[in-house]
Amino acid sequence: MAANSQFSMAVHVLSMLARSKDENFKSDYLAKSVNTNAVVVRRLLGQLNHANLVVSQTGANGGTRLARCPKEIDLWEIYQAVNCGEVFALHAKAPNQDCPVGKNIEAVLCCLQKDIDNGIQEKLSKYTLQNVFEMVEQGALV
Amino acid sequence: MAANSQFSMAVHVLSMLARSKDENFKSDYLAKSVNTNAVVVRRLLGQLNHANLVVSQTGANGGTRLARCPKEIDLWEIYQAVNCGEVFALHAKAPNQDCPVGKNIEAVLCCLQKDIDNGIQEKLSKYTLQNVFEMVEQGALV
């Protein structure tokens, strides 16, 4: 799979922001923790901003901070903010409509997609950013 | 996401094979239903063969058929046979180990991956190829 590490990056960045709720974090600072480029981080923050998870401020002393308390942000929201696609894609080209299987398989697969998506939602909405933040901090002590 | 339609194609092809358990289906015939190239299908069948879901035979009157009864093949097996990756990828480059978040975030994300994978398994292992086959056939009547 041409896997997307956007979700990982998003959780990473948001965990950073969760460390100091009212501080403005610079994209450059965040980029150094993620080990990537500041522009990559800003692009990601743009998506998170669009999803009302963070607030950014331009200009001197600008930066980005959480829009809400870490307890009120769950991972499903983060996942939705950065994932445009599904777990698996439907056929690239529509299958042969003259074939009884080809004609109906897409509808069946589409139902499956939704079922899986619900499963992911169930799992991810159990965790808040606060939970993740605590797990990360605990790990630091070991 | 650069999404993978391999799973969709696999379910499609296996549904075709399920229509006639002991018939040898030619890759060219299957390709026409999927609306793709015979080589693409053969590559896919190679993976399914490796996972012991189908049996292929070279030579004249060769082709591919199911290795087992459709009731004994569940979608989780199919998913595993064609999906090398996870739902989301970990960081492309390792994060900054000097940052307390960077140092521990990967372990946390890794646990999350497993949790989500379990969720998908729960969902997919509820369906057998027989179930899908029946759904497809029913749709054809409508």
Add this chain to the structure above:
DNA sequence: TCATTTGTACCTGTAAGTGTTACAGAAGTG
């Protein structure tokens, strides 16, 4: 021997993600 069919190597085109540079515009400061 010959036609058929898989398995696979190899090449191409295309799409997406990532990394970078560059720069306009916003915002605080002297």
Add this chain to the structure above:
DNA sequence: CACTTCTGTAACACTTACAGGTACAAATGA
């Protein structure tokens, strides 16, 4: 106002992965 610091975003190159396609060796049945 001039200057500095940041974000937002456009533009471009690089890499990777998937899909489509050609070609051919090897297997198999007639």
